[in-house]
Amino acid sequence: MRLDNPYFTRRKFLNSLLGGWLGAVAASFISPIVKFVWPPYKEPDEVKLVFADYSGMQPGEVKNFVWGVKPGLLKRAQDGSFIAMVGVCTHLDCNVQWMPDKKQFFCACHDGWYDENGTNIAGPPPKPLRRLETSVEGEDLFVRKPGVGATT
């Protein structure tokens, strides 16, 4: 039936059908593209270090280790235990460094300071350095994300 003054013409209907279909086809390609562009990456749950490399550390000494693609900081506490932190500033992600004479961690990017336990004390950092858990198991020194627990 043909209306004299149709609000929605056959042409309009077919145009939106074709347009909508093309849009849906295009949209179905977006998800795989997005998944490809944002790559899957997981921070390590744990890293295994050779305990002998760190067993000689004096209390208060700080050494670096590799935590995935970031530096990790390992500190020997006064009681001989290890404290592990991710050596990345909580402000804007720059790598921090240990200043042995000041007994503080320092970020050169925006002048951020942390005390020897990784607590933010001066400058722009909003949070303490991220803590990791440590455990000595035989010959190995494990550094783990908190709450992950032993996987081996």
Place this chain on the structure above:
Amino acid sequence: MKINMKKFADWFDDRLALTPIFKYMTHKEVPQHEHSIWYYTGSSILLFLFIQIITGIMLALYYQPTLEGATSSIERIMTELPLGWLVRSVHSWTATFMIAFVMIHLLAIWFTKSYRKPREATWMTGMMLLVVSMMFGFTGYLLPWDDLSLAATKVGTNIPAAIPVVGKWVTQFLRGGDDVTGDTLTRFFIFHVCLMPLIIFAVLAVHILLVQKEGMSVPLKDELAKKKVPSLPFWPNFVLREVVIWLLLFGILLTISLAFAPSLGPTADLMAPAPEGVKPEWYFLFLFQTLKIFPANMGPVTGEFVAVLIIVITVVIIFFLPFIDNKPETKKGKVFTYLGVIGVVYAIVFSIWSLL
């Protein structure tokens, strides 16, 4: 055999129909008044863009966007290839000149209020071009992959993460993951040489088309007085003047590039602490200093978030400026002129402060 050039030209014109464009060029008039000098900033930016394309392609012939190859391939460009050091120096200095001229271009239009109706869209595409130009600078800065460029990129790509919900996503997109790695370098290279050239050409085409469509703006007071401003033919009079300025600018650019070639720091080490004196390129210094003065926490949110929010809002306001400052001849228009002055003073003071 005698080639009939006229016939040859006619054949092309039959197919491409370019005559109207040439006709337009010869009939186009450029107004002459006390602010005409600012008209030349636009074509100067085009000159710099042209130099960037030529030198950029030259550098890309030898540059390797990988963790192992980046620094050493630039070292090779600078030490082994004939005049390679100069090509890199010109590319680096032209970036500075181009951004400086984009800013001058923008300020000239701000203070002469040339963004007023009917040129709002020209202003908005211009703002897009400013952002794209700065992104060119930002992505290019990482490519040498030395210690300073790594630290600057870590900071720069982490800034969007302060924005709730979408921020983390943007940071991951820019970095190709949660951290700056070799993937970031490859990604920045592709942004710099493929994605952003496509964007800049598309936006620039619209921008230039709009400038041709609306013609050059005349000073506000002449427009209000409906005064007929004297003008100069675009071809050949105005173009001749432009060429003189191009040669002058190119001479200055080459002289500076010869005298102050950029250096190359040690290869970036992902595990090394950030070096002292991390600074972004000069055109980001005032933003860098702005981020620095905010305290760690401001009530329930981080200072960084507040700083980023203020910066984003400011950019959005400037983008829509023609609609906000829609009565330029009134008192309200004056307010925006003063705001522009305050903005310039702020940027200069904060840039100098960040260097102290």
